[in-house]
Amino acid sequence: MKNQNETPLFDALKNYQKDNIISFDVPGHKKNSKGLAEFSEVMGEKILQMDANSMKQLDHLSNPTGVIKKAEELMADAYGSDHSFFLVNGTTSGVQAMIMSAVKPGEKIILPRNAHKSAVNALILSAAIPVYIQPEIDSELGISTGISVKNLEEAIAENPDAKAVFLMNPTYYGAISNLSKIINLSHRNGMAVLVDEAHGAHLPFSEELPKNAMKLGADMAAVSLHKTGGSLTQSSALLLNEGFIGYSSVKTVLNLTQTTSASYLLMGSLDVARKNLSVNGEKRFREILQWLREARERLNKIDGIYAFGKETIDGNGTYAFDETKLGINVNKTGLSGFEVYDILRDEYNIQVELADTYNILAIVSVGDTRENLMALVDAIEDLVEKHREEPFTVKCIPLCNPKIIVSPRSAFYAEKKVVSLKNAVGEISGESIMAYPPGIPIVTPGEKITQEMIDYIGLLKEERTVLTGTEDPEVNNIKVLGMN
Known part of the structure; x- marks a missing residue:
């Protein structure tokens, strides 16, 4: 166990601020109120002084060898993984990196249909083929929960060539699948286990909470420390246990999509949040x-x-x-x-x-x-x-696994036409539609649009839910495959 009281990156950042260096590099605000006066008046000048650029003393996120590397090693130790990578593009970038590291174009990945939109976007980027599992439903509460071992066994039996299994831990409402059995089952069948642990960053730090994915042997997990761990919004970590997936390949994939101008404010907050979780x-x-x-x-x-x-x-x-x-x-x-x-x-x-x-x-x-x-x-x-009003029964429309006609990537790049949503039944979607939050898609590119999808979107509209994903901001129209 490493000394979790240490904060190597945050300490380096504090020293940088104290040194009062004359700056002829970026960022352009030059660490003073002249460069960003109105912002500085509200937030304080110190935040500008600590908004630094990559340099030898502060290390480089794309190839860490100094204080970022030490901070990432402490993060890995805290979560029980072999390696960790700091993320400044949120857990979205971690989910994309997991899927792109584990699955090549045309290969299959098994995942629940209620996965976050970042997983669907990762399918577009990776050209992987989704095999959806229907999550369990709590009909009394009207919510989906986790995936059952039985459903996963059936999906693996029908798709023995799948390369990975992807799941959420926990779900938004706190349900946790039988991770230990899922991991063992997947590994016996030669499949890597990738876990979206966006809402589970706190799990390793209390004996009263369920175990986290990495300590149970998952291959990769993306954790949103900003959601439940206390770091600044947009800061997360990607965790890796080597075996099915190697450190170098993950690093390479991350450098395809993650910014080369990483925020030291975000990374510093990750370092301090990890210490606080580990110690307190x-x-x-x-x-x-x-x-x-x-x-x-x-x-x-x-x-x-x-x-x-x-x-x-x-x-x-x-x-x-x-x-x-x-x-x-x-x-x-x-x-x-x-x-x-x-x-x-x-x-x-x-x-x-x-x-x-x-x-x-x-x-x-x-x-x-x-x-x-x-x-x-x-x-x-x-x-x-x-x-309080008179109790009433709201029609809850259960969404079954959609029929995938073409891959998400093929649909994303295909020729499209615009149709009204009410006339879209039977068409192949060229866009996603989701309520946000939580960002779980109702329809994604490449899927056949059904009447129940349209009915559910109508129900959400009646409740004035925020819907996103389509170019039409009112979500009255949708792009579908085909030419006008």
Whole structure:
């Protein structure tokens, strides 16, 4: 175990700021308020002084040999992996690098259909062929959970030539698949295991939380420390256990897409966040989990509210559960999740992570306080009393695995025409459509558009959900394959 109290990159950055070097390199603001006056007045001049360029003393992200390398080694040690790579393009760049490192053009990858849009974009970049697994569904909550070992066994049997298995750990609402069995099954069949652990950066730092992917033997995982670990937005890490995939090949792939002008503010925050998680995480999450259990107990006493947790574990799609994901089912109050999301923001000045038809999701992490968590509980008690309506049943439209007509990459580059969404049934999509957050596609390039997709998009529009992916900002039209 390395000394997790060390912060080699952040220390070098502090020394650079103290040295007060006369700068004739970039960035152009030259570390003073003359270069970015209005920004400096609000943020402070020190942030400009630490916004540095790559140099010998601060190392280079594209080929680290100094303080970045040391910081990455500490990150790998903290997560139980052989190697780590700092990411300044978010976990999106990590997901792309994982898939491009493991799967060549034309090769198959097995993944759940509720994967994030970054995975679909990685299929376009890599020219890999997706084999989708339908995730398990919790019909009471109206959400998808993890993938079952049985479904994966069937997918592997039907596609023994697949090169990799990709999954999320945990899902947005905290469901965790049986990772240990999935990893062992995949490896026995010669397939690498890639894990989008964007919402699981905190998992290794408490014995009360489920184990993280790398400690269970996954080949690669991308973790968003900015989401649940405390670093600055857009900063993440890519983790690697060598075997199926080599260090050099991952480094090469990352350098295809990641910026050559890496932000030292982002990287410095990764270094400090890792230290904080490693040194203080066990104690911090012990108290956070106590607050969460108290919050769930109070919420579940409110008529029509269900704050779900570890009782949802069924040994199938939910083999374990991440309690830091405070999912709150609200539909029995007569309100939709979308309505509660808006009321909390507009009337109580509280921002939750996301909403769907039945639920809202609050993410609780290292920066939270008991006071703020209880303020959320108080707000939900109050809004239910003020806004409660007659319970109603919202039609939940389950989306089955789509029929893939052409590969995502072929569809992306194909000739396209624009049609109205209502007339698109039976066409092959040339674009993606998704609600954001969470960024899970409803339709992706190369898939046959079905009536249930159109109906579901209509339902989301009725709830004023933010839809993205199409060139049409109103999502009334969609590009499909073919020529006008």
